[in-house]
Structure formats: structure tokens, C-alpha cells
Amino acid sequence: RDNKENLENDLISEKMKALKVSTFLAALAAAFTFSSCLDDGNSDTAPRFTSYVTIAGDATFGYTFHSDFGCTLKPTSASIQEVLPGLSQAKVKRAVVAFDLLNDADGTMQLEAGKTYDIVLRSHYYANYALPTYNTIDVTGNVTATDTLKANNDRIIAMDDVWAINGYVNANLTLPFENGKSIYMNTYYDHEKDIDSENNTLYLNLYYNNNSINAYNQGKSVISFDLPEDVAYEFMTDSINLVLRAVTEERGDYIEAGKCRVAIKDLFAPMY
Numbered sequence: 001r002d003n004k005e006n007l008e009n010d011l012i013s014e015k016m017k018a019l020k021v022s023t024f025l026a027a028l029a030a031a032f033t034f035s036s037c038l039d040d041g042n043s044d045t046a047p048r049f050t051s052y053v054t055i056a057g058d059a060t061f062g063y064t065f066h067s068d069f070g071c072t073l074k075p076t077s078a079s080i081q082e083v084l085p086g087l088s089q090a091k092v093k094r095a096v097v098a099f100d101l102l103n104d105a106d107g108t109m110q111l112e113a114g115k116t117y118d119i120v121l122r123s124h125y126y127a128n129y130a131l132p133t134y135n136t137i138d139v140t141g142n143v144t145a146t147d148t149l150k151a152n153n154d155r156i157i158a159m160d161d162v163w164a165i166n167g168y169v170n171a172n173l174t175l176p177f178e179n180g181k182s183i184y185m186n187t188y189y190d191h192e193k194d195i196d197s198e199n200n201t202l203y204l205n206l207y208y209n210n211n212s213i214n215a216y217n218q219g220k221s222v223i224s225f226d227l228p229e230d231v232a233y234e235f236m237t238d239s240i241n242l243v244l245r246a247v248t249e250e251r252g253d254y255i256e257a258g259k260c261r262v263a264i265k266d267l268f269a270p271m272y
Helices: 002-016 077-083 143-151 229-234
Strands: 035-037 049-058 062-067 072-075 094-101 116-121 136-138 158-165 168-177 184-189 201-209 217-226 239-247 254-263
Touching (some): 072 077, 072 094, 077 116, 184 217
Antiparallel strands (some): 168 217
């Protein structure tokens, strides 16, 4: 009963913050690399870097952006107020940000994984927005919950560019939707069926409900799902395989739609 109530609460919570189509269609055509140099060739004021980040900290003690590139970014308070003024109220955990390095007068410094950098956030058309972020639900021992998720699961069109770091697994998803309709998403797993300790593999199952019978439009976006920290103790290795299963248009049942390698430490979201 407790598991069922927890699942229902998680699903209700997700529906309350359902992703609207206008947000879902955020432009990602630039196909950012995890920390890529941007230079349009026409402006000396264009930001040098963009990155997917996991956000930790707060407005009182300062924010830390943990880049998917592997470095730690410390934005100035002034640039937070200028570029992301609503951050303290938004409770955003994942984002795409554009920035310059604070102590890089000649514009030649390069980012290195494992290092910490002071940065100045910069305005940019293809950056400084929140990534859609959803929960991962533990359905262990709850057959009803699993069957309910499968029964209400709509097909996705494609899954690309899967990676996991800093407490989240991310996938570039192409999804069908109807204008004006909210969509609902989660990933879920069963300890008994989806954790393969012998082969160091964790399976997560994508739940997608487009809330429509007329989902004739398509949209593409990077979407993040939080990783289940408790499964870290099921493995005796430094890294594991992470497989995302999804129902695709080609197949009416779950298939292995995407996979990546993830360090055990990256199952935990950074706190500071």
C-alpha cells in the first residue's frame, strides 16, 4: 500500500508540473556539445562557452553549476541577477547556460574536466533556459503500478545522445504531441528485474503519456531524469552500464532505446 501511495503521489506531482508544449519546443538545433566554444564570427561579445549543468546551492550562499563536461562553474552573483534573475524562485535543477571565464582577459583559456572556474553568465539565444526534468520511480514489488505505467505508455519517435552525470540521465528525445496538451513523463525501475549486478547494468524504463489521441506534431528536446541513488549500493564497481528502455514507433513494447556508461559517484546529485 505504501508503495502504491508513493507512486500515486509521484505521478500527481509530475502532472502538476507537466511540461507545456511551448517549453518543450525550446530550440536545440545548435546541437551543443557538453562545453563547446561558440563563435558566430560577427561579434566580439558572443559568449565563448555553453554547457548543460546541474545546479546546486542557493541565492544566499551562492550557486554552483556542475557542468556535464566535468568541471565546476562558480557564477558571479551579478551575472545570475542579470541573466537568470528568477533562479532563486524557480527551483531549477538542470539547465543550459552560456558563459565566459572571469579571469580570461585574452579569451584563450580552455575548460578542463575536474577543475573549478569562476564564470560570468552571458545572454545567448540558444542558452540560459531550464531543461525539462522528471523523477525516477521505484516500483519494486508493486505489480499494479508497473502495469498501470505500461498501460498508459505512449510511443516515442526517437531517442538519441544518452548520457548520465551529476545525478541525472539525459536523453535527446523526439516525441509526438498535440498543441495545447500537457505531456507526462517518468522513468521507473524494479529492483528485482532492472538491476543486473552480475553484469553491472541498471535498466530504467521510460514512461511517456502525450495526453492525446491526436498527437500529430513532433518536438525534440533534451530531457533529464534523476538517478536512483539507492542502487549505487547494489554494485561492486566504479562504473556501470545504464540502459534506457522505451516504447518506440517501430515496436509496440519496450526495447533498449539508449545506453551509456555512468560512474557510481554520478548516481548522486551534487549538494554544493
